[in-house]
Amino acid sequence: MLAEIKGLNEECGIFGVWGHEDAAQITYYGLHSLQHRGQEGTGIVSTDGESLKGVKGEGLVAEVFSSDAIKDLKGKAAIGHVRYATAGGSGYENVQPLLFHFQSGSLALAHNGNLVNATQLKGQLEGQGSIFQTSSDTEVLAHLIRRGGFSSFKDRVKNALSMLKGAYAFLIMTESELMVALDPNGMRPLSLGKLGDAYVVASETCAFDVVGAEFIRDVMPGELLIIDDNGFTSEMYSVASNIAMCTMEYVYFSRPDSDINGINVHKARKNLGKQLAIEAPIEADVVTGVPDSSISVAIGYAEASGIPYELGLIKNRYVGRTFIQPSQALREQGVKMKLSPVRGVVEGKRVIMVDDSIVRGTTSKRIVTMLKDAGATEVHVLISSPPIKNPCFYGIDTSTKEELIASKHSVEELRELIGADSLTFLSVEGMIEAIGRKDEGENRGHCLACFTGKYPTDIYPTTKETSTC
Structure with a gap:
């Protein structure tokens, strides 16, 4: 139906590319194809291998990014995000990707979904001295990564992801790599593709068609993909369990030309x-x-x-967006x-x-x-x-x-x-x-919580207070 009117809105769409000379431009086109997943804010962060730079703003993709802004985002890799904000979660500071600069390097995050234990984790982190700059649950992951007690960045990411509960598809980019993670329940769609020698990742396969990429496969629940100049590797940071793809992706959210888990x-x-x-x-x-x-x-x-x-x-x-x-x-x-x-x-x-x-x-x-x-x-x-x-x-x-x-x-x-x-x-x-997601030798389950009241994860008392994306 009409998402802006009736109040049933998917929160976000994410897109990323690694290894393309026009990474920001490709990401712009990818986000444009995912515009239906969020119309309130959008952003792109790119890297040239030495630093990360971002542009973001409130509004539609075509409104936020001028040709000059795209040209200014130079580099071989980029991640992008389109967003629909819930109450209390709007504002420029919550527009993604979130970009963090540290003495040892930079980190950008783009997230589709919602962390049901974000309030609990944020309370623990603040008690340890963390200072949050946004009201978005996404920022929790950045703090968990930075406070991880492991020597390698990959192990800190895996440890941080294992602490999250809820629905999430994450893109995590540094100067040297792009990490892609899907929650163990597989609630949100996320796919991997190839564009020439470059790798692309998107919430929906319709974005691949727009940029001319070839679909490779879906990202698996509990999987962490690591993409860099040498290609990509895959590790399981968590055991996939209780698979529960959001049924409304098929009913309403996704574009009709997308394939979700192999189903058009x-x-x-x-x-x-x-x-x-x-x-x-x-x-x-x-x-x-x-x-x-x-x-x-x-x-x-x-x-x-x-x-x-x-x-x-x-x-x-x-019709413009003034009536939203x-x-x-x-x-x-x-x-x-x-x-x-x-x-x-x-x-x-x-x-x-x-x-x-x-x-x-x-x-x-x-x-x-x-x-x-x-x-x-x-x-x-x-x-x-x-x-x-x-x-x-x-x-x-x-x-x-x-x-x-x-x-x-x-x-x-x-x-x-x-x-x-x-x-x-x-x-x-x-x-x-x-x-058509009945078991065929594998668990291809549905999340039916909005219909049945049976949630695939624990629901915390403060869950509804968190801001999605």
Whole structure:
């Protein structure tokens, strides 16, 4: 749906390259392809082998980086970050990559995810004399690395990573190497690619297509990749356990042209639509999807049901970001600015409206109203995921149960609240079956915490106080 409006936002996207003469330029293009993962801030840090230099700012990739800024980031390697900030976590100082200068060298960090024990670790570190410059949980890793009691930098990094709990994909860059780490549960997507003689790393494989890189493989849960001028090596800093890829990567967050753990997102969403056709057969005249993530689902439903798919809703792609505000009134106005019904498609028709989720309910209600105002005789809402009843502590900005409308109302009550003629959510079992991550000789598990309330890691009392990314 519309991430800026409905409040379901993935926190970050990361991209890195080592061994390319135009590393910063490549990173710029990579971040541009990951812009959907965060629109509030972005940054790039590059190295020429002798020092690290960074440029960052609040805003979109194209707004922050001028051609002169990119040219100024010289070097053979770079890491970049796009960010969506949660409450209390915005501000220039929290924009990544975070860059630290020490007497013995420099360190840059880029992070996708959220550390659920960040508050506990920060308290311990402050008690030992650490002074934090940001409210971001990412900075915790830098302090842990610097305070590690090992002689080699690699061992300090491995020891620091072993102390973290939660969801994280990290890029750690110094003047001489780029380290890549994924949490032992594998909650966030992270892939390795090759561009000529250079190595690239990205949150989504769509970034490889944009920069012309070839996909090599996914980074494994609990793995630490070390990339330098001699190539890359791999070590396991932790045993992979309780694999729990965020299911919403397939349902909503990732671009449809990305492959997550070998599964194409567009195909997975089409299968979600086909599964909806099995679980919710409805007599209607037309199927339409809420742009963008639900279009693939709507196509799948149409193919399986035989009901024609039409563009019943058009997204205005030229609206600025001035309405991205927390107030409910502005969220409602934002829907009007972003979406328009196609009267010629829906007038006099029984419409099936497919969407990926319902968080607060405001957007769904507004879209149903728009379709009926445009002449739809019936509007049946199908959701390609189960009801979101529980907060996410792993990098999505639903940190309290109170803000989730499905936690307080039954499906029938939700139907009445949004004004739909019917409302159906996909079952948990149907969602897993459709995505295709069932065990095939290996653990390809899902994180289903927002649906079931069963979290793949321990959740600490102060978890919701931490700032993601």
